[in-house]
Amino acid sequence: MxxxxxxxxxxxxxxxxxxxxxxxxxxxxxxxxxxxxxxxxxxxxxxxxxxxxxxxxxxxxxxxxxxxxxxxxxxxxxxxxxxxxxxxxxxxxxxxxxxxxxxxxxxxxxxxxxxxxxxxxxxxxxxxxxxxxxxxxxxxxxxxxxxxxxxxxxxxxxxxxxxxxxxxxxxxxxxxxxxxxxxxxxxxxxxxxxxxxxxxxxxxxxxxxxxxxxxxxxxxxxxxxxxxxxxxxxxxxxxxxxxxxxxxxxxxxGRLPDFLRRRRFVVDYYDRELAGIDGLELPPPLPAGHEGSHYFYWVQLPAELRDAVARDLYERGVYTTFRYPLLHKVAIYGADRPLPGAEQAAARTLCLPLHQALSDTDLKTVVTALRESIARRSR
Structure with missing residues (x-):
């Protein structure tokens, strides 16, 4: 996996x-x-x-x-x-x-x-x-x-x-x-x-x-x-x-600079290889003066496809997730007023594998599996 x-x-x-x-x-x-x-x-x-x-x-x-x-x-x-x-x-x-x-x-x-x-x-x-x-x-x-x-x-x-x-x-x-x-x-x-x-x-x-x-x-x-x-x-x-x-x-x-370089490589690879896929939105660019840690790489796709695509990737050996489940929907906190931006994001967002141990082969597997799943599910 x-x-x-x-x-x-x-x-x-x-x-x-x-x-x-x-x-x-x-x-x-x-x-x-x-x-x-x-x-x-x-x-x-x-x-x-x-x-x-x-x-x-x-x-x-x-x-x-x-x-x-x-x-x-x-x-x-x-x-x-x-x-x-x-x-x-x-x-x-x-x-x-x-x-x-x-x-x-x-x-x-x-x-x-x-x-x-x-x-x-x-x-x-x-x-x-x-x-x-x-x-x-x-x-x-x-x-x-x-x-x-x-x-x-x-x-x-x-x-x-x-x-x-x-x-x-x-x-x-x-x-x-x-x-x-x-x-x-x-x-x-x-x-x-x-x-x-x-x-x-x-x-x-x-x-x-x-x-x-x-x-x-x-x-x-x-x-x-x-x-x-x-x-x-x-x-x-x-x-x-x-x-x-x-x-x-x-x-x-002490190894953090090397980790960050590899994570930037992964992000750049995803940005390049996933660009232009109909119905798929990539993470927005960082504003001027902002530096990110590249902890998540999240894509957004139509809500009716997201769960099915996640299942397809899992069956191909690619684990994805949504972080973090909406807390205003958790009953113990007693707060469930509508929060439309978060609710739309929660229905459409999928976090792809992103870590410094990913090999080039792993990256190709993730991209291929995602492309093929979206193409099949969008027919």
């Missing part, structure tokens, strides 16, 4: 893990610190503004907690979002208010967000769909003007930028993922950026049981006497990263 998402791991990652094993320290330690430093440099911020966690979902829950969102507060987010975003909001007692998205980009516009704002809106949580930055600069300006917090889910957007500025750093808090399906992986893991360094420091404490200081066994000699004594400032969870994951993530981050 040609997968939609797939990591590329090799000898360098194995060597990094071996080094961690041989150190006899596999918990949170030096490798985590190095990974945080490298990621902070990658997005152009000081290390004091970032903290690693065990998943992007945990980072999302921490973001809601850090901003004090709770009962009586509304949080606007696009209905095309990962379920963890709505769960984090609802779990803290706040109300997720879903907004529409542009049918072609599947990102919310400023107008989409403005239409969903209420007097109780305290925050906006946006996803950069497929690594496209979207109208993030204008959305950030809207939030500043209204005195509303902005959280950026940049799980798809590890290398996305607008005029050189990293997505994830436009708002108050940014979130990234390193799970098995992302561009750079750490098997699992996440990163949180906070514009306010004190918030980032608080996030690090919340991620480790509310402890006011952390001293692993390898750091005990640097501590005062009775380094085992603790001070707890909050009733928190344990959601830290460890050196094994950070070692893999650090190598992957």
């Amino acid at each position: 040609i997968n939609v998402f797939q990591p590329m791991l090799g000898e360098a990652e194995l060597a990094a893990v071996k080094e961690v094993f041989e150190s006899n320290w596999i918990g949170k330690g030096r490798r985590v610190e190095q990974f945080e430093q490298a990621f902070a440099e990658h997005i152009g911020v000081g290390t004091e503004h970032v903290t690693s966690v065990n998943s992007c979902t945990e980072a999302t829950f921490l973001a809601v907690q850090l901003l004090g969102l709770g009962p009586g507060d509304d949080v606007v987010l696009p209905t095309v979002s990962f379920v963890s975003a709505a769960n984090a909001i609802a779990a803290h007692g706040a109300r997720p208010v879903f907004c529409d998205v542009a049918e072609r980009t599947l990102n919310p516009t400023v107008a989409d967000i403005e239409a969903a704002l209420t007097p109780a809106t305290k925050a906006v949580l946006v996803l950069h769909f497929g690594g496209y930055p979207g109208e993030i600069a204008a959305i950030a300006e809207l939030c500043r003007r209204r005195g509303i917090h902005l959280i950026e889910d940049a799980a798809n957007a590890i290398a996305s930028r607008v005029d050189g500025r990293a997505c994830g750093t436009f708002g108050d808090i940014g979130l990234w993922s390193f799970d098995h399906g992302k561009i750079a992986v750490a098997v699992d893991g996440g990163m949180l950026y906070a514009r306010d360094a004190e918030l980032a420091e608080r996030a690090a404490k919340l991620a480790y049981l509310g402890l006011e200081h952390f001293t692993g066994f390898s750091q005990a000699e640097k501590s005062a006497n009775r380094w085992w004594e603790i001070e707890v400032s909050s009733f928190s969870r344990r959601s830290i990263m460890n050196d094994v994951l950070a070692a893999i993530g650090g190598v992957q981050l």
Whole structure:
């Protein structure tokens, strides 16, 4: 099966893990610190503004907690979002208010967000769909003007930028993922950026049981006497990263430029080979000044054909999907007002395989299968 998402791991990652094993320290330690430093440099911020966690979902829950969102507060987010975003909001007692998205980009516009704002809106949580930055600069300006917090889910957007500025750093808090399906992986893991360094420091404490200081066994000699004594400032969870994951993530981050080059090649190939097919729309071009991570490559075709084409490709060994199912249609959130742009997109959109491990043969298989399916189904 040609997968939609797939990591590329090799000898360098194995060597990094071996080094961690041989150190006899596999918990949170030096490798985590190095990974945080490298990621902070990658997005152009000081290390004091970032903290690693065990998943992007945990980072999302921490973001809601850090901003004090709770009962009586509304949080606007696009209905095309990962379920963890709505769960984090609802779990803290706040109300997720879903907004529409542009049918072609599947990102919310400023107008989409403005239409969903209420007097109780305290925050906006946006996803950069497929690594496209979207109208993030204008959305950030809207939030500043209204005195509303902005959280950026940049799980798809590890290398996305607008005029050189990293997505994830436009708002108050940014979130990234390193799970098995992302561009750079750490098997699992996440990163949180906070514009306010004190918030980032608080996030690090919340991620480790509310402890006011952390001293692993390898750091005990640097501590005062009775380094085992603790001070707890909050009733928190344990959601830290460890050196094994950070070692893999650090190598992957170093390989990111090569990964992105291959992904751009895949995108260019699809753009060239799929152009001009009747009834098939390709992803819109990025605006001037925008750089994308090329996380998704999505095509749009008539709604009456989409599911049948997906089935045809699956039977030819090509896995496709639609990301993400519309959250305003999920009963538990109690919100089902019409959002026509998202609903049209959800009926017409199909994500094709896009990852750096795709071979040239894989690409030819995907294109041939898609062309033949559309031709047969359109008769």
